[in-house]
Amino acid sequence: MTTKEITVKDQVxxxxxxxLAAAKGITSVGDDESLIxxxxxxxxxxxxxxxxxEENFGVKIGDExxxxxxxxxxxxxxxxxxxxxxx
Amino acid sequence: MAYILQQLLxxxxxxxxxxxxxxxxxxxxSYRELDERSNQLAHLLVQSGVQKGxxxxxxxxxxxxxxxxxxxxxxAGGVYVPLxxxxxxxxxxxxxxxxxxxxxxxxxxxxxxxDVATRESLVHCVVIDEARESGNGTGVLPWSALxxxxxxxxxxxxLTETDLAYILYTSGSTGRPKGVMLSHQxxxxxxxWCAEKFQISEKDRLSNHAPxxxxxxxxxxxxxxxxxxxxxxxxEEIALFPTTLQRFIETNQISVWYSVPxxxxxxxxxxxxxxxxxxxxxxxxxxxxxxxxxxLKQLAALLPTVELDNLYGPTETNxxxxxxxxxxxxASMDKLPIGVACENTxxxxxxxxxxxxxxxxxxxxxxxxxPSVTYGYWGDTEKTAKMVVPNxxxxxxxxxxxxxxxxxxxxxxxxxxxxxxxxSMIKSRGYRIELGEIExxxxxxxxxxxxxxxxxxxxxxxxxxxxxxAAHEPDxxxxxxxxxxxxxxxxxxxxxxxxxxxxxxxxxSTGKVDRVELSRDTQPLAV
Numbered sequence: 001m002t003t004k005e006i007t008v009k010d011q012v013x014x015x016x017x018x019x020l021a022a023a024k025g026i027t028s029v030g031d032d033e034s035l036i037x038x039x040x041x042x043x044x045x046x047x048x049x050x051x052x053x054e055e056n057f058g059v060k061i062g063d064e065x066x067x068x069x070x071x072x073x074x075x076x077x078x079x080x081x082x083x084x085x086x087x
Numbered sequence: 088m089a090y091i092l093q094q095l096l097x098x099x100x101x102x103x104x105x106x107x108x109x110x111x112x113x114x115x116x117s118y119r120e121l122d123e124r125s126n127q128l129a130h131l132l133v134q135s136g137v138q139k140g141x142x143x144x145x146x147x148x149x150x151x152x153x154x155x156x157x158x159x160x161x162x163a164g165g166v167y168v169p170l171x172x173x174x175x176x177x178x179x180x181x182x183x184x185x186x187x188x189x190x191x192x193x194x195x196x197x198x199x200x201x202d203v204a205t206r207e208s209l210v211h212c213v214v215i216d217e218a219r220e221s222g223n224g225t226g227v228l229p230w231s232a233l234x235x236x237x238x239x240x241x242x243x244x245x246l247t248e249t250d251l252a253y254i255l256y257t258s259g260s261t262g263r264p265k266g267v268m269l270s271h272q273x274x275x276x277x278x279x280w281c282a283e284k285f286q287i288s289e290k291d292r293l294s295n296h297a298p299x300x301x302x303x304x305x306x307x308x309x310x311x312x313x314x315x316x317x318x319x320x321x322x323e324e325i326a327l328f329p330t331t332l333q334r335f336i337e338t339n340q341i342s343v344w345y346s347v348p349x350x351x352x353x354x355x356x357x358x359x360x361x362x363x364x365x366x367x368x369x370x371x372x373x374x375x376x377x378x379x380x381x382x383l384k385q386l387a388a389l390l391p392t393v394e395l396d397n398l399y400g401p402t403e404t405n406x407x408x409x410x411x412x413x414x415x416x417x418a419s420m421d422k423l424p425i426g427v428a429c430e431n432t433x434x435x436x437x438x439x440x441x442x443x444x445x446x447x448x449x450x451x452x453x454x455x456x457x458p459s460v461t462y463g464y465w466g467d468t469e470k471t472a473k474m475v476v477p478n479x480x481x482x483x484x485x486x487x488x489x490x491x492x493x494x495x496x497x498x499x500x501x502x503x504x505x506x507x508x509x510x511s512m513i514k515s516r517g518y519r520i521e522l523g524e525i526e527x528x529x530x531x532x533x534x535x536x537x538x539x540x541x542x543x544x545x546x547x548x549x550x551x552x553x554x555x556x557a558a559h560e561p562d563x564x565x566x567x568x569x570x571x572x573x574x575x576x577x578x579x580x581x582x583x584x585x586x587x588x589x590x591x592x593x594x595x596s597t598g599k600v601d602r603v604e605l606s607r608d609t610q611p612l613a614v
Contacts, residue, residue, distance in 0.1 A: 018567075022566075022567040022570060022571075023570055023582065023584050023585075024570070024574060024579045024582060025570045025571040025572070025573055025574020025575070025579070025582055026571075026574065027571060036323050036324055036327060037148075037323070039173045039579045041327065042327070042516075042579070042580065043326075043327055043349070043350075043353055043516070043547075043548070044547070044548060044551075046327055046328070047357075063329065063330050063357045063358060063359070064330045066328055066329070066330060066357065067328045067330065067331050068324040068325075068327070068328060068331065071328075
């Protein structure tokens with residue numbers, strides 16, 4: 001029996017869409033779309049996202065890592081999480 | 088002495104032609120350039136048919152062109168209307184129709200996103216970038232067209248301080264936003280007071296954290312320009328990330344900061360604020376919501392030499408009272424006063440017997456009198472008559488005063504303290520939100536029978552919003568669908584984060600939805 005592996009990106013995408021975007025009335029967010037420009041995240045959303053990443057992927061995210069460079073889009077969040085888990 | 092806002096720019100353009108006036112998104116513009124570009128755009132606007140008193144919309148994310156556009160509209164004799172670039176198209180369309188905007192300054196992409204009827208109602212669109220194709224019907228003018236107009240002088244228009252300068256739209260309880268009309272005199276009364284009170288000079292660097300459709304930005308822009316200082320426009324990519332924001336304040340040597348308290352609380356909680364890293368920061372002003380005392384005390388301790396001032400006032404008066412934080416008293420204070428009236432402004436509280444409150448300890452609704460008070464709401468004489476009322480406490484001549492709807496207590500020391508609202512307006516991140524506007528967005532969904540929006544107090548942002556909904560048919564609609572529906576009508580910061588479904592809503596004896604009961608037994612929001 002094969003189980004389809006749920007990737008980091010799938011989980012991030014699901015959280016962004018179902019938890020953050022939906023509450024802002026946004027139906028779907030592309031993997032490269034900016035969560036900031038489109039108003040998917042606000043100041044509380046950022047910290048909900050960080051808490052989700054920490055709890056779900058067992059990574060510790062420092063305040064200085066909470067930045068547009070790391071959290072701009074689903075793809076960038078994935079890269080960030082992967083680079084953290086490798087360490 | 089300036090009596091219209093654009094005189095602030097012409098004065099500084101003569102005194103500091105080479106100095107940087109505005110910085111945004113890595114670009115800056117000198118005083119001379121700001122003066123010349125706004126002259127050119129003003130001529131273009133006049134050429135496009137803008138006449139004295141005409142409303143011109145500004146619909147794009149904030150950037151250097153925002154400030155050029157504000158001054159250009161004023162120089163053309165017009166009234167600018169800053170539109171929230173993130174607001175739903177339906178709301179923007181409503182505002183454009185409500186105040187009769189015929190000329191819009193925007194981005195090509197934003198222009199295309201407008202609905203057809205709105206686009207067709209516009210006579211001209213000036214796009215701050217380049218248009219991909221010229222629009223049908225509407226004359227689309229690219230920014231590069233400015234070059235054809237004279238830079239050395241502005242168009243000839245006769246204005247007085249009583250002319251309108253801008254209209255700011257704010258949440259309305261009946262389901263649609265209302266446009267607060269502000270004159271040059273309204274704005275300058277506040278700007279001149281700030282200039283004197285906070286001693287803004289050409290050496291200062293001011294932050295602009297608030298969006299331009301929010302009245303906090305009036306201080307940032309006009310006080311910087313008046314003094315020949317530099318204003319740094321902060322965009323979302325910076326504002327959302329506390330560490331990035333702190334570094335921004337540090338690197339740009341911001342000396343005067345003004346924002347809603349929640350922006351400062353996020354800095355406190357998630358950045359590493361240190362006085363030695365911020366040697367240039369001398370004054371922090373905050374307004375828009377109540378600063379939680381616990382965090383204010385922390386902020387005061389971290390920045391021991393920075394002056395802290397609490398400014399208070401609805402958009403209808405810009406700012407009408409202030410309280411300079413007394414560091415000696417702060418430790419023993421459990422509530423922060425909104426303070427005393429600003430210069431050239433009178434405030435008083437009126438009790439239920441319709442008498443002015445004079446006894447310390449007594450409470451009443453706060454009224455504001457003076458040249459900072461709005462004429463009222465654009466195109467809404469009924470609402471205006473309810474809020475901007477004849478001064479019945481003075482009968483020598485006719486004048487209007489503004490009833491804020493805010494309940495206050497007068498203290499022993501002469502300071503006023505905010506205690507609550509008369510109606511169901513709430514604040515979240517400093518934004519005014521009429522719960523009725525959210526309810527009306529929910530009720531406009533065909534599956535919804537009853538809806539109540541509830542404010543859930545939050546330490547950081549003031550309030551978060553949830554809704555309780557009863558549908559016509561149980562399980563016929565999901566929360567996400569209602570949130571999507573709301574997103575087409577109200578701004579994102581007003582959409583309920585959480586929607587609870589019930590068979591029916593509790594009622595008071597008069598048949599109204601019982602908000603008190605609902606707030607009492609509602610579940611707390613998850614973090």
